[in-house]
Amino acid sequence: MIYNNLRKIEENIIEACNKAGRNRDEVTLIAVSKTQPIDLIEEALEAGIVNFGENKVQELVSKIEVLNEDKHKDLKWHMIGHLQRNKVKYIVDKVSLIHSVDSIRLAKQIEKEARKRGVTVDVLIEVNIAGDPDKFGFKEEEVYSATLEISRLEHINIKGLMTVAPYVTDPEENRLYFSKMKQLSVDIKAKNIDNVIMDTLSMGMTGDYTVAIEEGATMVRIGTGIFGERDYSL
Ligand SMILES: *Cc1c(COP(=O)(O)O)cnc(C)c1O
Numbered sequence: 001m002i003y004n005n006l007r008k009i010e011e012n013i014i015e016a017c018n019k020a021g022r023n024r025d026e027v028t029l030i031a032v033s034k035t036q037p038i039d040l041i042e043e044a045l046e047a048g049i050v051n052f053g054e055n056k057v058q059e060l061v062s063k064i065e066v067l068n069e070d071k072h073k074d075l076k077w078h079m080i081g082h083l084q085r086n087k088v089k090y091i092v093d094k095v096s097l098i099h100s101v102d103s104i105r106l107a108k109q110i111e112k113e114a115r116k117r118g119v120t121v122d123v124l125i126e127v128n129i130a131g132d133p134d135k136f137g138f139k140e141e142e143v144y145s146a147t148l149e150i151s152r153l154e155h156i157n158i159k160g161l162m163t164v165a166p167y168v169t170d171p172e173e174n175r176l177y178f179s180k181m182k183q184l185s186v187d188i189k190a191k192n193i194d195n196v197i198m199d200t201l202s203m204g205m206t207g208d209y210t211v212a213i214e215e216g217a218t219m220v221r222i223g224t225g226i227f228g229e230r231d232y233s234l
Pocket residue numbers: 032034055080081164205206207221222223224225
């Protein structure tokens with residue numbers, strides 16, 4: 001099932017890239033494996049997926065312990081959910097990218113733990129682009145100053161921006177938010193801030209990833225579309 005789901009998603013990604021005049025290799029597919037058991041993750045690995053996203057620290061750490069064996073050298077883990085400061089220490093040197101830097105205090109904690117371990121951590125700044133009161137992330141108008149402040153932290157590289165767009169039934173409803181995100185990243189990149197690369201735009205989920213790609217996403221985070229509905233009772 002996962003193999004076929006991935007084949008269909010791959011076709012959709014290619015079609016969206018073509019439509020937008022982009023190369024397929026500009027877009028990284030992240031399989032969101034939260035709540036999914038190890039055997040399904042292994043199935044996705046066998047189908048060629050190397051990037052996995054998780055939103056809970058404990059689950060992430062236990063999956064890394066099981067799967068980050070020698071046989072999975074290419075595997076990359078992405079922290080995509082709200083990260084509590086007291087849990088930074090468990091993942092700071094284990095993940096490839098933290099997508100969800102949503103406060104200065106969190107960034108400072110990442111800096112502190114990264115410094116202790118002598119590592120530099122790649123992060124994305126999370127933007128609450130729709131101004132949703134129930135969502136984490138900086139407001140659109142706060143993003144530039146937050147980026148500037150976080151860029152001064154020596155053990156952090158800001159790779160770009162991330163957003164969780166509103167849940168919609170028609171993905172076209174999110175097109176404006178995705179294009180705003182793209183514009184925001186272009187504007188900030190143009191300021192040429194030290195330690196700010198701003199070439200990564202993580203946006204688009206199962207319901208709206210093709211629209212996100214058309215608007216410039218470089219990472220799409222897809223869970224349900226790959227693994228099927230999540231079972232939170234497990
Ligand atoms: C769960 C989750 C996703 C994937 O959602 P689907 O709709 O299942 O594709 C993407 N991003 C974040 C931050 C998530 O928590």
